[in-house]
Amino acid sequence: MAVTQEKLTALQVMQDAPVIPVIVLNDVKHAVPMAKALVAGGIRMLEITLRTSVALDCMRAIAAEVPDAVVGAGTIRSAADAKAALAAGARFGVSPGYTSTVGKTCQDIGLSLLPGVATGSEIMMAQEDGFTELKFFPAMQAGGPNLLKAWAGPFTDVRFCPTGGVSLENAPQLLALPNVVCVGGSWLVTPQDLANGDWAKITQLAKEASALSR
Template sequence: MAVTQPTLTALDVMRDAPVIPVIVLHDVRHAVPMARALVAGGIRMLEVTLRTPQALECMRAIAAEVPDAVVGAGTVRTSADAVAAARAGARFAVSPGFTPAVGRACRDAGLPLLPGVATGSEIMTAQEEGFFALKFFPAVQAGGTAMLKAWQGPFGDVAFCPTGGIQPGNAAEFLALKNVACVGGSWLVPADALEQGDWSRITRLAREASALQRV
């Protein structure tokens, strides 16, 4: 009998932990031990980016073998990406930008979407389509905390996940803002840790990220 997964919202994804790891996987053999290492450190929402040919197979492996993880698809740019990710077991989606077509495809596939925005007009477009939990990307390059503070007035009903240029040294500055629900970052899964199979290092980085404070 198939197991029915609980329904997620984009805010559920953003509020589960202070950091959503942005993960690039080139080897399917790394997927399951990496996911287990992140979960052991308190990070369950795992954004596996569609930047490699192995990404969908990695999602399938995590979805099948790491029940405590919630695998999501990052770098979703087309409707076809959304459909493929859902079929691979993804339970949420993250996009670098936003189009209404991608938004509809994610809804049709049952994937909560964190659409990427970098301007006020993009925020308004996403809101017109019913999206109020958004990814601010590329965060540092597009104005950083100053931009987020400026948006608190006109877009006080939006929760953001800043991603792009976020590191341990500046994550706390973003998480201190009232319109930031979490941040996204690639530092939790360093490429050399994957290659070396250093799962304890990934668990340590996840544990440190889980301990970050947010308002």
């Protein structure tokens, strides 16, 4: 069944599956079969990072041809990025850090945002602008589970999606924390699997990710 086009909240994006794949695409022809492979494995929320010149074209292709997928845009660093992503079919955005300009632009244009944070001050800045579902990035490099446990005290109303250094092996430790809703990871879609067109492997990795407990 195709995903409805109603506005999604950040929490709905986070709750859809235990893992949001962080995807870097360098070839538009990979976009649709890759998205279909992930959806077949139970992963619908797809973060296409704005790190390549074809990222927006890939989003357009997925939005047009894979109705069961929900296109998201990663690496949003400016208001222009947010607007371009929305125009390309993105229904949620993810940023590596947080500025009020990015946050308020996404609110104004109706693009759900997972703002990136790595410090208590950044969490407070995002909260001031109304964001309580946040991306913790780079998670493992910045403190991992121990920092998330420490944040659980002062930030009882904040929920996180740790991303950065997350793998199938350490994801369960993160997902077991009460303030973690999902994780973000790049292991579901690797450059090698894209180059080889190994869609069956991507589906299998998506199934494994979908089965993680939280």
